[in-house]
Amino acid sequence: MTVLxxxxxxxxxxxxxxxxxxxxxxxxxxxxxxxxxxxxxxxxYLSNGIAxxxxxxxxxxIVKVDYPKRSAAVIREAYFKQPSTTDYNGIxxxxxxxxxxxxxxxxxxxxxxxxxxxxxxxMQSVIKHGGIAFVILKFSMYNEIYFLKASDILAFWDRQxxxxxxxISKAEVEQVGILIxxxxxxxxxxxxxxxxxxQL
Amino acid sequence: MTVLxxxxxxxxxxxxxxxxxxxxxxxxxxxxxxxxxxxxxxxxYLSNGIAxxxxxxxxxxIVKVDYPKRSAAVIREAYFKQPSTTDYNGIxxxxxxxxxxxxxxxxxxxxxxxxxxxxxxxMQSVIKHGGIAFVILKFSMYNEIYFLKASDILAFWDRQxxxxxxxISKAEVEQVGILIxxxxxxxxxxxxxxxxxxQL
Numbered sequence: 469m470t471v472l473x474x475x476x477x478x479x480x481x482x483x484x485x486x487x488x489x490x491x492x493x494x495x496x497x498x499x500x501x502x503x504x505x506x507x508x509x510x511x512x513y514l515s516n517g518i519a520x521x522x523x524x525x526x527x528x529x530i531v532k533v534d535y536p537k538r539s540a541a542v543i544r545e546a547y548f549k550q551p552s553t554t555d556y557n558g559i560x561x562x563x564x565x566x567x568x569x570x571x572x573x574x575x576x577x578x579x580x581x582x583x584x585x586x587x588x589x590x591m592q593s594v595i596k597h598g599g600i601a602f603v604i605l606k607f608s609m610y611n612e613i614y615f616l617k618a619s620d621i622l623a624f625w626d627r628q629x630x631x632x633x634x635x636i637s638k639a640e641v642e643q644v645g646i647l648i649x650x651x652x653x654x655x656x657x658x659x660x661x662x663x664x665x666x667q668l
Numbered sequence: 669m670t671v672l673x674x675x676x677x678x679x680x681x682x683x684x685x686x687x688x689x690x691x692x693x694x695x696x697x698x699x700x701x702x703x704x705x706x707x708x709x710x711x712x713y714l715s716n717g718i719a720x721x722x723x724x725x726x727x728x729x730i731v732k733v734d735y736p737k738r739s740a741a742v743i744r745e746a747y748f749k750q751p752s753t754t755d756y757n758g759i760x761x762x763x764x765x766x767x768x769x770x771x772x773x774x775x776x777x778x779x780x781x782x783x784x785x786x787x788x789x790x791m792q793s794v795i796k797h798g799g800i801a802f803v804i805l806k807f808s809m810y811n812e813i814y815f816l817k818a819s820d821i822l823a824f825w826d827r828q829x830x831x832x833x834x835x836i837s838k839a840e841v842e843q844v845g846i847l848i849x850x851x852x853x854x855x856x857x858x859x860x861x862x863x864x865x866x867q868l
Contacts, residue, residue, distance in 0.1 A: 546743040551725075552722070598762030
């Protein structure tokens with residue numbers, strides 16, 4: 469099967485919809501994804517001098533490149549690679565910021581298999597070095613977005629490692645997380661949670 | 669012209685040699701590049717719990733993807749995009765670290781056209797938000813690697829913007845930069861310069 473990527477009206481936002489899991493979905497048939505919203509949020513933060521936070525490009529293993537001329541090299545064979553870190557990082561009020569964004573269609577829980585062990589290790593490392601690590605979690609069915617500290621995610625991960633539940637229930641997310649109220653023009657104003665939690 | 673990427677003995681290091689400028693070069697015919705050395709340095713820092721600093725993947729605009737089965741999607745048409753930030757970032761001793769690595773074959777100067785205006789803007793923004801921004805510059809002909817604070821690069825950039833020289837002379841690099849002595853096992857121990865400059 470061959471999938472052509474649809475033209476993007478928002479082509480000025482880098483990396484939008486490059487995620488393997490989103491191939492074949494367009495804005496028109498799925499609405500704004502969490503990633504799209506976060507890109508707009510980060511653009512708002514950047515252009516207003518509030519923070520400098522970016523999504524990292526999707527890692528690709530390139531195998532074959534054609535180039536009729538150097539300025540127009542075409543990649544003809546490449547593969548998606550698993551990222552070795554979380555997707556977003558940057559700086560806010562002198563602090564190193566690092567997070568992962570996840571979306572689920574589940575109604576009652578968030579499956580921990582959405583995290584890879586290297587992402588868990590990465591979050592542990594960021595905390596150890598004094599950075600602010602967290603996860604932004606969207607329950608698509610309710611259109612609810614939560615901010616969860618990495619330390620809470622790590623506790624749920626440890627519970628699983630010790631034979632416990634393989635998911636975080638929605639009730640638990642509501643208990644430990646902060647519901648982010650989406651707004652305009654800052655879309656998903658997650659830095660407000662950091663201000664609140666870390667008193668910045 | 670079609671170029672097949674050579675097999676990489678060091679395939680465990682992400683993003684090595686994905687740079688467009690390096691297509692067709694192999695380790696055997698060009699020696700270790702600055703990027704290779706920095707990947708080894710960062711791996712050393714990461715695995716020894718010293719810092720968590722990564723190179724960002726090369727941004728790619730994906731146009732067409734084939735997938736006979738979901739687990740083996742093949743990108744069949746994609747293009748290199750210009751990065752909107754610098755190549756490396758991460759955390760060290762609670763500080764946000766951000767830098768660009770550049771290599772030149774020039775003997776007497778480093779041409780400023782190696783920087784894009786958005787990289788310059790990015791460095792200005794990082795400084796404004798309280799991060800540590802710098803450039804690692806290699807004069808390949810001398811096998812010399814220098815650490816230059818972003819503020820110095822920005823001063824040379826401003827000189828150019830005001831009608832001055834379009835390059836930084838090697839003498840100027842020697843004057844404002846710190847020569848990094850390569851070693852083993854930490855390869856290009858650039859964090860020592862940060863310790864020295866910022867008294868961390």
